[in-house]
Amino acid sequence: MPTQPTRSLLPPETGAPHVRLGTLVNLRWLALAGQFITVLAAHLLLDLDFAFGLCLLAIGTGAVANLTTSATHPANTRLPERGTFAFLLFDLVQLSALLSLTGGLNNPFALLFMAPVTISATSLSLRSTMTLGAIGIALISLVGGYHLPLRLPDGAALELPDLNLIGFWIAIVIGMVFLSAFAFRLTLETERMSNALLATQTALAREQKLHDLGGVVAAAAHELGTPLATIKLVSSELAEDLADRPAQREDAELIRSQADRCRDILQSMGRAGKADRQVRSAPLEAVLVEAAEPHSDRGIAIAYSWAPQGDGTDRMPRIQRLPEVIHGLRNLIQNAVDFAASEIWIDGRWTADEIVVRIIDDGAGYPPEVLNRLGDPFLRSPRRLGYDGMGLGLFIAKTLLERTGATLSFANGTAGGRRPPARGGAIAEAVWPRARIGAATGALGENTRLSE
Structure with a gap:
């Protein structure tokens, strides 16, 4: 037999997830600081030969983008999915440019390619994450084939054998897919559990309110019992005294009947008595x-x-x-x-x-x-x-x-x-x-x- 539709206990869907801009900005600052320290150490301490000025330009571009974002938007701004996707895509492109200037896949820091995609898996939809992952794989493949060499102080190019490069590329791609899939699944389970716990709390609060409402009605029925009885008694006496005046007698009987109705309504709504321990x-x-x-x-x-x-x-x-x-x-x-x-x-x-x-x-x-x-x-x-x-x-x-x-x-x-x-x-x-x-x-x- 058909049943009445019930209201969902879950919060309404909001469509795209929203990520706090300040969190992404702080993560980018951390990445830029690591890039700058690494490039500076490689140039001054290890005396490696690479496009140092262009590397600083790539890092500076990321810093300018961060400063512009911070100046135009408050840190507590919640980015929609499209904005978060664009933010992480810029990080991928900036990292690709930096790696292309420092040896490509010969640079062990190419592993950092997995970071933006993993972050995307924790905050964006599956479609956006897969799109960003595909772009990341395309960029890491492009960097592997087209890059400026990273040279030692004696001028020798720091290059891995082709077999090692292929293995490194495969390891980065597998790591990117595995970490992003794991992060996406874990985030999804956490979100589902949070929604389910919210539904549990809502159901319990609803049951508690119904329980409390019954007690309130019970108290009202008890407290109103005496005045309703008084109204009924007085109206009955008035009806007897007004036996020779039909119009007024009818009003008195109406008052008595409505008092009875109030009593019946209160009794049907809750238990008689006060907050009975029983x-x-x-x-x-x-x-x-x-x-x-x-x-x-x-x-x-x-x-x-x-x-x-x-x-x-x-x-x-x-x-x-x-x-x-x-x-x-x-x-x-x-x-x-x-x-x-x-x-x-x-x-x-x-x-x-x-x-x-x-x-x-x-x-x-x-x-x-x-x-x-x-x-x-x-x-x-x-x-x-x-x-x-x-x-x-x-x-x-x-x-x-x-x-x-x-x-x-x-x-x-x-x-x-x-x-x-x-x-x-x-x-x-x-x-x-x-x-x-x-x-x-x-x-x-x-x-x-x-x-x-």
């Missing part, structure tokens, strides 16, 4: 039913089962009504309902030391290729066709429930490759130490106002 905990059964309630009318039957296990007592334990627990279990139940054929089972078990909740469906089970990765964000399986989920539901559930001390595990109910007649689909199990989630026994204590 509502901070509930039997395990009540918490599981509350978590499953939003999915009870989606056409999938939900069966509950409660029983002690092992050395557990016969009495059902009370647990804390934490927003993390309710929202985490709700996500697990939603996942079961999404993939169930006709029914899911919610089992509550307990011992003297543990509380166990199992959620089982009669669907096809978890795809084996992702079973060991369940709980990771942005996890997709090609076998679940027609499903656009990104694995955030299980990730949020795992994060929230583990925050309360639970240990989550996922399995399939199939045995020997054959499906049992029932309860043979996906199984999600959460196990808590009873001391972490169990409610304190004994007197509840006095109720307090919400403002305290």
